[in-house]
Amino acid sequence: MSDKKKEKKKNKKSRLADSADRHQLYELSVQYAASEIEFVDETYKTIRGRKASLLREDFCGTANVCCEWVRQRKSNRAIGVDLDNEVLTWGQDHKITELSMGQRKRVTLVEADVLQVTTESPDIISAMNFSYWLFKERTALKHYFSRVKEALAEGGIFFLDAYGGYDSFRELEEEREINEGEFTYIWEQERYDPVTGGLICHIHFAFPDKSCIKRAFSYDWRLWTLPEIRDLLEEVGFSKVTIYWQGWDEDGEPDGIFVPSTTGEADAGWICYISAEK
Secondary structure (H helix, E strand, C coil): CCHHHHHHHHHHHCCHHHHCCHHHHHHHHCCCHHHHHHHHHHHHHHHHCCCCCEEEEECCCCCHHHHHHHHHCCCCEEEEEECCHHHHHHHHHHCHHHCCHHHHCCEEEEECCCCCCCCCCCCEEEECCCHHHHCCCHHHHHHHHHHHHHHCCCCCEEEEEEEECHHHHCCEEEEEEECCCCEEEEEEEEEECCCCCEEEEEEEEECCCCCEEEEEEEEEEECCCHHHHHHHHHHCCCCEEEEEEEEECCCCCEEEEEEECCCCCCCCCEEEEEEEEC
């Protein structure tokens, strides 16, 4: 084999993308479990005047939120529900193993459809990262919300998030460097259909050596608006629905502080939390 071919083979083997773990990259660039749990925990206490104990994470993926929940208090327990065996196995091998033995005993992972699963009634059900947008028909999303309400314990609260703004209806790519250039997170909105509300999105990861993981994650969603979400939650019988809008710091950047709001701003892009009280 020539030196040129050897060098080419060596470079191919040592590509950063080949040794990267897409789930770890996702958690580093997208999922902020600690801040999600802080918001959910404090908001539940503010509304109910007591601390929640049992949390169920729907579409739990790697169960990162479940793990963060049981770390908060020794009385906390978590149930993670997801249909994907591969991602549940990854979470079991990489996230659950990071917990102490006592914490592990307080996490239960269930491979099941959120529309059919039956679990112990939790104080909180969480559906974050816009995961429920996979229900693209109104009847399907309404059915899911109804199932959540039935599953919650008395006085339970459903927490979810949403995003929007005029950029959310565009076909675009956005890049963000992670860990001081260790890799680049790329969010692509490949297609939006204004007739159906259908939204096709992908996450790509690029590395300094020019290698990349194309379509590390892909999503076939409907872009639900806040009025649609709120109306459906109220239709299935939640007693109170609250939108939590994010503020801005002095530099005009999101400050990570979400407060109850009845109005919003027509920004290019926004993210909010929603609580629905049983």
